[in-house]
Amino acid sequence: MNKKANSVGEMLRNVRAAKAVGDYERAYLLGERLLSTYPLNADAMTEHSESCLRTGKAIRALEWICQRRQSGVRLAAGNREFYVVLEQLLSIRHFPEMEQASRWLIERFPKDDQLLNYLGIALLETSQFTEAREVLEQAVQRLPDNPSVLSNYGYALVSLEKSEAAVPYLRKAIELSPTLFVAYNNLGNALRWMGRYDEAISVYLAAIRIAPEQPYVYNNLGLAYTATRAYDQAIASYQKVLELQPDLSQVYPNYIDALRQARRNKEAISLAMEVMERCAAIPEYWAAFGDVLRESAHVDQAIEAYIKALSFNRSDIQSFNRKVYSNLLFCMNYHADLSADLIYQTYKEFDQRFGEPGKRYWRSFSQQKDPGRRLRIGYVTPSFYNQVCKYFLIPLLDWHDHTQFELFAYANPPCEDETTAYYKTRFEHWVDIRAMTDDQLEQRIRDDQIDILIDVAGHTNENKLAVFARKPAPVSAHWLEYGYTTGLSAIDYYITDQACAAGEGTQQVFSENLWVLDGPAYVYRPDTRTADLTPLPALSNGYITFGSLSRSIRINHKVVKVWAAILDAIPNSRLVINSGDFEDAGVQEEMASRFMQYGIERERLLIGFSTPSWSVLKQIDIGLDCFPHNSGTTLLESLYMGIPFISMFDRPSVGRIGSSVLVAANHPEWIATTEMEYAQKAVMLAHDVERLVYLREHLREELQASPAMNEPAFARSMEKAYRQMWQLYCAKEET
Incomplete structure (x- = not known):
């Protein structure tokens, strides 16, 4: 018996010696030999479990635990020893192995609800958000009062851009576990995506009070500060991230972007160049680098950076790719040496990649096809605040004939101000869409029975082109902001004037049909508060x-x-x-x-x-x-x-x-x-x-x-265009 014990001890020392020098492959082989001889030895199992995890053989560790069970060894209550393996995989961030191990265990223990949570975490950490939501939805149904499950489910919903749906689950998680800082962080993210930045900042600060050493919370706090234009606080937040975790490369895209928005472009470019090697595999880095290069007039380099950002497979988060592609198109518009045909080809590629998939949502409309009835017009834009669009949009809204047109605003401004308040008086219906998903906005437009939907954003930030691709209204058009085609074949018209439409071949570089107004494409109402004339x-x-x-x-x-x-x-x-x-x-x-x-x-x-x-x-x-x-x-x-x-x-x-x-x-x-x-x-x-x-x-x-x-004349010109667009739609439907 003593000889046997010494043999176990000697073999354990050999396993530990191999692990001490980082030779986990050798430790794994020694551990296999040890457990083959002494399969019921708890110390051997503990040592071998780590070797299995470090060498990507998590299933092997679980098999040994199952073998011990079958041998009649009494284990910890429930499946706790299995959870230990999963927790170890989580701690060393071996998420693909964690997913594999979770699935293996679920197959053998289908009634263990907690295993769904572990699988959900693994799927979240590997950006498999759709499947993570499905798995965690099951977990929520089985464990409705488990704060960790609720928090993770909320995370999945936020990642799928369903932030409004996530909020109740995250608030419940916090109510059940007031110190669960992860739930605070996820709630902050949901509120931030909904445009409720001040609330998000408060939640992030609450998370920091609970866990002041968690770098990613400071990173998210920085994003919220950036959104509120508190750039100094954002930059300080990112610096705190790097103080806590200098190797957290994911913070650099946000840091670069905050410097850019603070108009510290040279500093932003220097930082981007400094960290290029460590951030080369991060698509957000290339997107942020492209933005600052663009604003510093390095157009060729900006285009290269955007193309690099798009080279990564981000199918699960399409909005990222869509935004980068919009920035690429925006940048190409300014290029001095590219032909109109070449630029338009890139717009067509945008439509193929992000517009054509929207056709699966196309369906018939219930509106009465009466050419002369009062029409419902919807304006979709983030520009309903003190922004340059007001000089052109307000004159039209002020002169609209409300006996002929019922106006709807689908508004997602970054903030609300006095100009927003004035806009609200110009519409019969004001719809705040900042917290809406694309699904919700599409359905709201259909429920409102909009006849003609006007995009006033193009490829500018926070556009809703993905919704226009779904064709939620019988007639759609782009006007005013951006100044060129959207590229979407789903949008019917581009509203312009003779000066812009002139020249042979112009229609060929627009996805929309050009609708040429009787007069100019817009009118101008200046801000006259400080515009007194002075001598030459x-x-x-x-x-x-x-x-x-x-x-x-x-x-x-x-x-x-x-x-x-x-x-x-x-x-x-x-x-x-x-x-x-x-x-x-x-x-x-x-x-x-x-x-x-x-x-x-x-x-x-x-x-x-x-x-x-x-x-x-x-x-x-x-x-x-x-x-x-x-x-x-x-x-x-x-x-x-x-x-x-x-x-x-x-x-x-x-x-x-x-x-x-x-x-x-x-x-x-x-x-x-x-x-x-x-x-x-x-x-x-x-x-x-x-x-x-x-x-x-x-x-x-x-x-x-x-x-x-001439504001009245322009309003009549636009309204004539709307009426004729509708009449064409009615005639087309009748045939």
């Missing part, structure tokens, strides 16, 4: 000041070359470049260096950011548009301030926004069709100071009298 700056300066309030992404190498040529042709002239992208001093100097390569002195370049825009415009004599992506709002603001504006007629339709505005303002003479003509028009204006003085004094009056600010 050149009179007091003694030189001409050109200017652009455009984002950096529009100022490509072709634009820089032409603008430099204009400055070179007008001695002592200056160039103002002013927008939020140039708040970063490093970005300012990088842009200046592009002009200095053409011999333009640094002191002639006034690059930076100040607000409001009116104060900057008062310093400018002549406005210069970018191409191939024109300006929109800033062009109209310039005209309103008495500033003539040179624009280029370029590829459809982002390259024709300037032409659209200038035709509506009755000044088509400022539209150029070549770079040479563009420069000549700017130089000719600069030499005619008398004309500039006249325009400074009278251009506002001309604009106010033009179609560009």
Whole structure:
């Protein structure tokens, strides 16, 4: 007996020695030999269990436990020894093995409800969210008062973008277990996805009070702070994450994004370059890197980053891929050297990947097909707050004929303010869709029996194109925001004007049918609070000041070359470049260096950011548009301030926004069709100071009298379009 004990001891020491030096394969082989001889030895089982787990042989460890049971050895109550194995797999994050082991055990012990929870955790951790929800739904039915199960089920629902459904389960988990910080974290995520950021922040802070050393809670807190534009707090949260867990690479995409939104672009790019190697396998990293590259006018590199982000298989979280693809399309619109046909091909790919699947939701409509009845019009946009769309959207809403049209707002603004409150007075029905899933929004639009659904977002952030792909209304159209096709074959019309639709082949680069209005594609109502007219700056300066309030992404190498040529042709002239992208001093100097390569002195370049825009415009004599992506709002603001504006007629339709505005303002003479003509028009204006003085004094009056600010006429034009769209639908249905 003593000899046998010594033999066990010796074999155990050999197993432990192998484990001590990390040789788990040898430890596993020694453990197999040990248990073959002494299968009932508890110490041997404990040692061998870890070796099995470390070498990916979890099932083998479970088989030994089953063998001990069959041999009549009394184990811990219930299946606790099995749970120990699963907990060990969880602690070392071997989730595929944990899934395999859970399934193996469920097959043998189908009445053990707790095993469903372990399987659900393994599925969640391997991003198998749909199956995780199904498994955990069973667990909730069997264990309705188990806080861990409730919390995990809530996590699954949040991961499937069903946050509203998750909230009751997560609140119940917290009620049952007030110190279960994981449930707090999951609830915070649900509230954040629903746009209830302040509530989410409070919940995250509660989780931190319970478990102050959990880095991922700080990461999620940072996301909520970023959403509320509290960028300093967000950045501090991400720094806390790295303090707690320096190797947590998943935090870097969020850190980079917060720096970008705080307009610390140079710092964001430096950080992204520094961590590229460790983050190369994280798609969110490439998406965040693409965003900051885009906003720093590195268009080619941004496109490469987006393509890299899309190269990962993220089928379970399609909204991520969809958002990245929208950002890729957005970026391509600004590229100076890509053809319209090539860009449109990428939009068609978007439709194939994200639009075509929506057709499985298409079904008939119950609306009465009466061509002359009062129509229900739905506007879908996140822009129902103090954002530039108000200058164009409010004039239409103010003049809508409510005897002919019943208006519905499907609103998901990032915040609500005084402008939101005003929008609410313009609609018979206001529907807050921020917490709605795509399924819920589609059904709500159908229940409201919307006749014509208008997308006012395109591929901008928080768009609802995935819902439009499901065709929830008989007629749908895109208008105003974004400035180009959505790419979706599900959307019937793109509402535009003759200036944008002009030219052979324009229809071929739109997925929607072009609907050309009688007049302009939109009208402009300025914010006049600080827009008093001032004398021409050149009179007091003694030189001409050109200017652009455009984002950096529009100022490509072709634009820089032409603008430099204009400055070179007008001695002592200056160039103002002013927008939020140039708040970063490093970005300012990088842009200046592009002009200095053409011999333009640094002191002639006034690059930076100040607000409001009116104060900057008062310093400018002549406005210069970018191409191939024109300006929109800033062009109209310039005209309103008495500033003539040179624009280029370029590829459809982002390259024709300037032409659209200038035709509506009755000044088509400022539209150029070549770079040479563009420069000549700017130089000719600069030499005619008398004309500039006249325009400074009278251009506002001309604009106010033009179609560009004729609000009633525009409203009637849009309503005529809606009525004709509906009539075409009715006629088509009848045939």
